[in-house]
Amino acid sequence: MSIRKTVIALSIISLLSACQFDGDKGDQGEIGATGAQGIQGEQGDQGFNGENATSKVKVEVVGRFSAGGSEIAGKSAAEIVQFHKTSNSAFAVNSALNQIEVINLTSLPNTEVGNPVSDTSLSSTAFTFPNEVNVLLPNNTREIITLGAANSIAIYENTLAIAVEADEKTNLGAVLFYQLNNQGAGTLIKAVKVGALPDMVTFTHDGAKVLVANEGEPNKAYTIDPEGSISVISITNNLPEDIANEINLSSNITFSSDLLSANDYDTDAERVALLKQRGLKLAGPVNTSLAQSLEPEYISVSEDNKTAFVSLQENNAIGIIDLEHNTIEIKPLGFKNWNEFQLDFTNKDEIPSFSHVKNLFGMYQPDTITTYQWQGATFVLSANEGDSRDYDGYSEEVRVEDIIDVDELNKALSVELQAAYDASGGSDGLGRLKVTTALGDADNDGIYEALYAYGARSFSIWDQNINLVYDSGDDFGKISASVLGNNFNSAHTENKGDNRSDDKGGEPEAIAVGKVGDRTYGFIASERSGDLFIYDITNPFNVTFSAFYNNRDFNVDFELDDDLDNPCDPNEGMDCSMITSAGDLGPESIKFVSADDSPSGKPLLIIGNEVSGSVTIYQVLAE
Template sequence: MLTTTAALSALLPLAGANAGLVAEPVRSSAPGAALRLDPVGTYETGVFDESAAEIVEYYAAAARLLVVNASQAKVEVLDASNPASPAKLFDLQTTGVPSADGTTVDAGAVANSVAVREDGLGIVAVEAADKTDNGWLVFFDAGGSGQALGAVRVGALPDMVTITPDGTRAVVANEGEPADDYAVDPEGTVSVVALPDSVAAASQSDVRSAGFHAFEGSALPSGIRVYGGRADAGTGTPAYPVSENLEPEYVAIDQQSKTAYVTLQEANGVAVVDLRSAAVADVWSLGTVDRSRVPLDASDRDGLNIRTFANLRTFRQPDAIAAYQVKGRTYLVTADEGDTRDWDGYSEEIRVGDLGKNGLKPACDAVKAGAGFTGLSRLKITKADGLNAARTCYETLYGFGGRDVSVFTTDGRLVSTTGDELERITAGAVPAFFNSDHGSSSFDNRSDDKGPEPEGVTLGKVGGRTYAFVGLERIGGVVAYDITDPARPQFVTWTDNRNFAVNGSSNLAAAGDLGPEGLTFISGEESPTGRPLVAVGNEVSGSTTLFDVARVGKTNLR
């Protein structure tokens, strides 16, 4: 099906017909950009800053969007047959669903993720009311009317679920976060669930879990951060400290459906899981960004000031990860958001200006004398890394988040990175709101933390080329990179459906999209318009927005 630009205009909402679309989205494109991202329709829950729209998936056979409403432990099912006017059909409620292990999804549960198979088998990852207890996968028919098919028990805090390309398995990242007071810290695991051939629930015997016991002690590769567990919090001595410490976050699977690549965000690593054996085969570090070579804005009190700093590195710590294949070789794309351990029982976060105070070790003299040190006082860093061998002072400062998009080989070799482009692109397009937060419109207030925070990523092919579509959690919007050549990612365009003139807390309907969390690409072959779309769930504004992916100057937009 071919849809021309003129034909698409008939689908666009009239001015004022869809309050969630702002009149003038923020845009920035590279010279000669091949794509344009146009927001065409949105569904609004009207719920501000309660994670009412997080992860979004698309069921092509029924042209439905499945949107995780985490705060209400449900999936909202939307009719997306007219992308200009997505409409709610019904809710899939996960609480109260009986599980194959004899338990029931409890009343205080939280829905975290959703995945759907081509035949309509849907799966929701649900954490228990007490997040340190084991969670569930809830099964449903994405083409049905909301009736759950059943559930199985998986690990603690199942944070992300996906389905292998061949449809035979679900893979779940069980994050295993600690209790706030660190009285309990469950082990992080990855569950591998054999799926039935039909649209039906799996049985409990279909669930196997991969853990990290084999990586205790010296078996753990260098560069993987193990810190801030119960021993550091003073609440116990774990038998398996590495297994408690590693927290699986997000899953990507190769095209052969044999291997899963799972981000360990706080640990700054990736776990490689053999899906046939349901075992962790390898763990490797994502490395750090050398800020003496790659600039960043490190302070929320120095205006727009992107520069380099000696003796400073930042952990990449991606949230989302995606896999694609080029000439038979698999590559991994990461959105390098950054994250910290910041709990009541233990927090690693300090500011550079805190060093040498309140019992903290100081910066070493060479660090204090380094270029830019005086401009770093506001930057958040970790107290867990960087001490010299004598543990008397910090010889390297480690901050959080790469603020970039990276491409890796499956064995952990860095192929390419976008460097400081995201900060420079957003600074150039909207300088008055550079590094704004998502809840309120502001200038420069995220520079001391993790900047624009690239978080979600989805991949898609348009016109024979492969693109990464990345959501910027804080300042907002979707960035498109051409990653056809993994070694040379090229910025294409950024569109932010946000009105910075208003704050979401006071005028949610006029603010547009705030806090993009999950994204999914809809190919032209599966799209109801015949044109590629990107659907985005925005956790702060509680909105789900569809973007038309237009090839500039082209009419065949598949």
């Protein structure tokens, strides 16, 4: 039977069936009487109080300290900051004078100062420490260490810890412990020997331990390269132990995967192979050991004091420290795909200009990290600054144009990368971007299939296993450009916009976390541009941007070079005569002070700006 005849037959059957069941319409029934009302149910339990819905905040400058003008500019006169509740004081490391500035905040106002950029309403008292200390050694003898610069401070209740490198930074340094009084003055308790270049120090939340990130940087010639390490100093009844325990970055490295057994990583070669397979970045001269290559940068402790996290910036990794067994597991962070986001990679056009670039990746390379809790779990926040090994004796850093320059690397880009290079403007476009030579030519055939730039120009949130939960993507560059226009991505050495786009952008450097009302916020400051970004991170899986601030006057003319012994040297063409009017330059650290601890009763941010030598106090207000 044809399809047409079948369709007609089925239609007739359907019509006949419809007629068969289509009866006469019946009479409407009577409406029944309304029934009696039922018994009222019992009252339910009261619901939980909801969180304060406010997710927007603003900041106001309520005080500012300046260590000086052109005589201290560029000399790290206000670097790492902390808060001492007993004396209501901000403490700031002043490397220019090698002392601690104690800035009293007792009379801090609740209203914004008249001129936030140039305010100098706060003053300080100098806290000095000796040039040499006597430390106990494991063999029960004593040694005198000649000290160099202070790099970091931490305060727990009335105990102050100062991390100080040796006068030769490749030698072992020390942590100095002081008992503070109610004026912020201190009495030396003792000094404890630690690793080479102690760059950051922190207490556990219960004050039972002090952790030190010993960065172990090489000398400029790269002829001496000490090992990086973590020092753990136990404290009993407020008294530090004489000898620090060391977590070394060789035999104390562990792997948590049940797919591996201990004998799979009991040699340095095996550890290196496993970590490189997982994406660890290693860069250095031939025969550099793993412990020499790993350089601990910044430590944050979990709320239960059982775990700490350490950024390994140059290696693009975070280490998970087991404080019960003094071991460390290293977690490479992977790479950010810049084809999924946009960045400005050249400073030559001197305007904000954002592009996708296929096969261009960013190494997260966090500097400061911090932690907070959500649903009883620990999350790690990272400021993804980026950093290279760039020394006289060894450097991994090149511009993309140097890769194909016959007088430089004399190598090639893949067909795709070369096309992107040409379309961008060549040596004035993508060619300006700084990348690493340690990655990109995976098969060593002389052709770079991918490019790896320093930093991710963002902040990230990682879970306690260092899986990526959130990244701010290209927010920082676009937010800054929308507010500052052509001044975005300025360096902290002069007011010239767009001059860091070819490097690491604004360079997210400092990060802190704190609660305002019932909401939790992340505060991130960019070292070069001076931008402050605030995000609502109450739920790490639902992060929102909240506020932006920049305490800098881009109309002031100045120029300095912080690589010079005298960064403002007029004989080198520098001019810092107007630097005190330029505002805050080079934010290096942030300390959040809760409303309960604040002398003004308002949540505070204390920001240390190492280039301008200023410490700026912000109050944080819910909008």
